[in-house]
Amino acid sequence: MHFVTSNFNNLHTDKIWKALKNVYIDEDYNNFYVKLNNKYILNHYKTFHILIYLDINNTKKNLALLEEIFIRKSNNLCRH
Numbered sequence: 001m002h003f004v005t006s007n008f009n010n011l012h013t014d015k016i017w018k019a020l021k022n023v024y025i026d027e028d029y030n031n032f033y034v035k036l037n038n039k040y041i042l043n044h045y046k047t048f049h050i051l052i053y054l055d056i057n058n059t060k061k062n063l064a065l066l067e068e069i070f071i072r073k074s075n076n077l078c079r080h
Contacts, residue, residue, distance in 0.1 A: 003045035005032045007062060008053045033065040 005026035
C-alpha cells in the first residue's frame with residue numbers, strides 16, 4: 001500500500017492517482033512533515049511518497065522542515 005501526500009491542495013482531484021491500486025491519497029495537504037513523524041502511517045504503508053511544490057515563496061520553509069525531519073530521524077537511528 002502506498003501513502004501519497006503533498007504540500008498542494010489538489011492532489012486528491014487528479015485522476016492519475018485514483019487509477020493506481022493500493023494508494024491512499026492524503027487530503028490534508030501541506031502537512032507532509034506531520035505525516036513523516038506519524039509512526040502509524042510509517043509502519044502501515046509500504047511506501048511513502050511526498051510531492052512537494054517549491055517556488056520562491058516556500059522553498060526555504062519546506063527545505064528547512066525536511067532537513068529538520070531527516071536530522072531528527074538520523075539522530076534516532078544512531079541511538080539504536
